[in-house]
């Protein structure tokens with residue numbers, strides 16, 4: 001399969017990249033500054049130009065998108081805007097702009113996260129954005145044609161990220177990147193659509 005992986009060089013993306021490479025898929029790695037192609041997913045024109053260059057493909061997988069972590073009472077409008085543009089609209093652009101190029105029975109796999117379900121201090125933007133991503137996945141699944149599927153993966157804190165975020169996530173039990181990669185595999189190679197695979 002020809003698979004586009006956005007965020008391939010990130011903490012989570014590295015595990016998904018490794019899983020896909022082991023299964024001998026053709027992986028096109030995308031990042032903001034890293035990877036085979038550099039694309040800012042919050043820019044729909046840039047995303048459209050990238051797809052035009054690549055041509056047809058079987059799957060788009062996203063392990064990218066940033067949100068601000070700020071206590072509710074201090075959140076600035078600019079933080080809402082940048083977070084919504086990055087993780088929510090960025091992933092929506094990756095889906096919408098791909099429609100002319102994705103093969104029949106292709107798939108999209110987007111990323112949300114535990115903070116859509118469980119809440120931490122300074123996690124309001126992440127909770128809002130993750131829930132919106134999941135809403136998009138469930139609704140878009142009903143409208144996509146040509147047998148194209150779409151699912152979301154919602155992991156809890158990764159073991160690799162414990163050193164950076166442990167103090168934000170008291171009592172959360174981290175998961176391995178390998179287990180998260182299996183949820184992506186289920187979405188890409190399975191038959192379901194409109195699902196959110198929670199890795200906890």
Ligand SMILES: NC(=O)c1ccc[n+]([C@@H]2O[C@H](COP(=O)([O-])OP(=O)(O)OC[C@H]3O[C@@H](n4cnc5c(N)ncnc54)[C@H](OP(=O)(O)O)[C@@H]3O)[C@@H](O)[C@H]2O)c1
Pocket residue numbers: 006007008009010011012013030031032033034035039040041042063064065066067086087090111112113114154155156157158159161
């Ligand atoms: N890490 C966790 O424990 C965890 C748990 C649950 C959910 N998540 C979610 O998973 C996603 C990835 O997290 P991570 O920890 O792997 O992040 P990360 O290590 O910072 O990696 C992010 C990757 O995405 C790329 N990227 C970022 N913004 C982009 C943009 N606007 N356009 C194109 N590419 C972009 C980066 O490109 P460059 O390499 O060029 O910088 C990088 O490869 C985030 O949405 C996060 O909320 C993470």
